Amino acid sequence: MQDLLLVGIGTGNPDHLTREGVEAIRRADLILIPRKGAGKSDLAGLRETIINDVTDEPPRIAYFDIPQRRTDDGYLRGVDAWHDAIATRWQAAMDTCPQAGVVALLVWGDPSLYDSSLRIAARLNPQPHTRVIPGITALQALTAAHAIPVNELGAPFMVTTGRQLRDTGWPQGTDTAMIMLDGECSFQTLDAAQYDIWWGAYVGMAQEILISGPLDEVSEQIRTTREHARADHGWIMDIYLLRRRRRGISR
Incomplete structure (x- = not known):
């Protein structure tokens, strides 16, 4: 064997x-x-x-x-x-x-x-x-690159896919979601004013790209950056963390 x-x-x-x-x-x-x-x-x-x-x-x-x-x-x-x-x-x-x-x-x-x-x-x-x-994992590399913890104190988080985010909406029971395997920028389906995002492409590689901020402010920047990077390299691997704001407090 x-x-x-x-x-x-x-x-x-x-x-x-x-x-x-x-x-x-x-x-x-x-x-x-x-x-x-x-x-x-x-x-x-x-x-x-x-x-x-x-x-x-x-x-x-x-x-x-x-x-x-x-x-x-x-x-x-x-x-x-x-x-x-x-x-x-x-x-x-x-x-x-x-x-x-x-x-x-x-x-x-x-x-x-x-x-x-x-x-x-x-x-x-x-x-x-x-x-x-x-x-x-890409999850570890992303949070390390942004120097953030993946979860809030004592709180759960969800790891899911762009397809699930598009098809079923925000996962229940958590304020934090790590989104993998998303070729469609599925964060665009959310009410951007309610979320913050930490996004990364080619995380850990020499061509690493990182963007973070209130989703309503950086959503379009991420989308266009992703589009251009994919065109430049012929492929892209990206991952992002979304966190729902509490009582309107950002980050």
Whole structure:
């Protein structure tokens, strides 16, 4: 049985790789690297840089292309079929080196937080022994970059997605929400006068962009900054924290 190591590599800063992550990369006989198209080639390049930085003799690398996700059959069905297709490509990449006892996949952020690596791994056949090496999350990197706590004193917070914010509105039972996986600037669906926002793109990377302030004052700045950054780089990863104001008090 092969060992499959899902190694969280943080949000783009090679210094965020943990010692456990370094050891996992050094142990690997084969490392899988996804390719997401020419416009996102620097994501594969960053993984290659991390591998070269922490190994004296880099292990064998197998590349695989990420398939396009269908959107014509509903969101959940589309994602489920997409995961099946990715698992097939993982398996084909692993089969290029059947003698590899330890296979590693370097996962952006952390494999256990809003990432589907574990769901995809469960589709592999034969089933490997899968182990997660936790990494720095975008949530941690964002709050550190803005030097803020994620929650107010003694209060809960919600981690959710842009889709959920658009479809169901503000989450009940909390004044603080961390929004991930939002390509639509879904904060625009809220009454901006009621919220403050801390937004970041490419958090932890050299091209990091941070904007914060009352949502009604910075919403358009974030939207246009995001649009321009995506055009410049060909891709964007962003995340933001929203906090509902209490009694009209900002920040």
